[in-house]
Amino acid sequence: MEKGSVSVYFVQSALDSLRVRGIDAEALLLDAGIAPATVQSPHGRVTPESFSKLWLAVAAALDDELFGQDSRRMKVGSFAMLAYMLTDCATLGDALKRMARFFNLLLDDFHCALEVQGSEALLTIRPAGQHDAPRVFGFETLLMLQHGLACWLVGRRIPVLAAAFCYAEAPRSAEYHRMYSENLRFGEGATALHFSRALLELPVIRSQQDARAFVRKAPGNIVIKYKNTDGLAAQIRRRLRASSAADWAGFDDVAAQLKMTPATLRRRLDDEGQTFQLIKDQLRRDMAVDLLSHSTRSVADIAVQLGFAEPSAFHRAFKKWTGANPGQYRLQGTGQG
CATH class of the missing domain: 1.10.10.60 (Homeodomain-like)
Incomplete structure (x- = not known):
């Protein structure tokens, strides 16, 4: 697999969740091997390994794997539990429906769904809470987790035909091309990944033993391994x-x-x-x-x-x-x- 790097934007967004709660982030940065100067640079990059360490440390500090983006905490261990639960599904379509139900039980401010429109399937996330502006990092994190899990379950990247976002385009959207698709749309009614409906019939090939190894390497393996390789x-x-x-x-x-x-x-x-x-x-x-x-x-x-x-x-x-x-x-x- 080709090595890659992670935009400092995702690091900054994770750290913002600590700062608004008055938690000092410098020790976590140093433990993750990330130079403070890198975080200050708008073009900074970090290794997937460093990003994974920081992600896990911030989640542990907050006891929240969605970094305070929802009114309710997604407590540490939720993602691992979801990965284990999905290995019991027969097909990708079954797994995506179960995943949406899982997130909807945990979260108040986001509503996840699997939708079918003609020859396309859509993995959608819509705002559900009462907020003046979309919590962009929350949408990004949920989309990243869901797409990464879906790809892992079937042992291959799920090609994204188009990606839509329920917020305005920002400079960091350049990262989305490599993560999802060259076909991006902003200001839409829902954040969604469009892919071929036929892929819903793919068999789930992972076991609970596989899930243990997968969770240990997350989220770095999600961010890099299943990036867009078709453009x-x-x-x-x-x-x-x-x-x-x-x-x-x-x-x-x-x-x-x-x-x-x-x-x-x-x-x-x-x-x-x-x-x-x-x-x-x-x-x-x-x-x-x-x-x-x-x-x-x-x-x-x-x-x-x-x-x-x-x-x-x-x-x-x-x-x-x-x-x-x-x-x-x-x-x-x-x-x-």
Whole structure:
């Protein structure tokens, strides 16, 4: 599986749940190996492992796996119980109906449902409480959990035909393309994932023993493993990842490999909110985060591997991406910062 990274936006949203309750978040950040400077950067990234540690720590501090987004707490252990319960279902459709009932029993401010419209099935979440504005992080967290569980139950990614959101588009929506689909709609009546109705007949292949292993690795495995891999940007990313950065093909060559004209490729990428340069920058960023976190290679060697002519250029780029320089990021990740 390709390594990835998680936007600092999700880290900030989780920490906001602590701050509004007067709980100091710095110790949890340090324990998760996340540099405070990274959290302050609008473009910061963290590893899935660090995000998982922080997610679990915040949930434990609040005793709430939905981070205070609902009037009632989703107590720690709820997600694990749900995973165990769903392994008894025969098909994906049965599991999604049971999952919706489970969340509707626990929560007051969100209403979950499985709906069918013609050839499509919809996993929907609607606001149910009396709030002036949608609790965006609550919708994001619920959608992430439900889609990740559904994919895990059948042992494959469920391709999302379209994703709708009951709130206005925000800058972080760029993350949604990789998480769900290139077809996004905002300001809709419900937050929903559209997928093929035929997939409801897929058999559930997981056991309770599988569930124990799955829960231990959540939520990092949900955020990264089942991201959208069907979009054009994802295809280009895989092609680039297959070779060293120094040997990456140019834009015109990639267009030829995909049997498109450069103009068509540029237009198709624009439809996904991407550019060729942005794809390369994001891939270098994720490779850098992974190498600094999981290898002992020197910063200079990593700079060369990622195609930077000088270590200083890598330092500048990495600080722009994450808010910390490479050395600081590595030390923080090992608990020495």
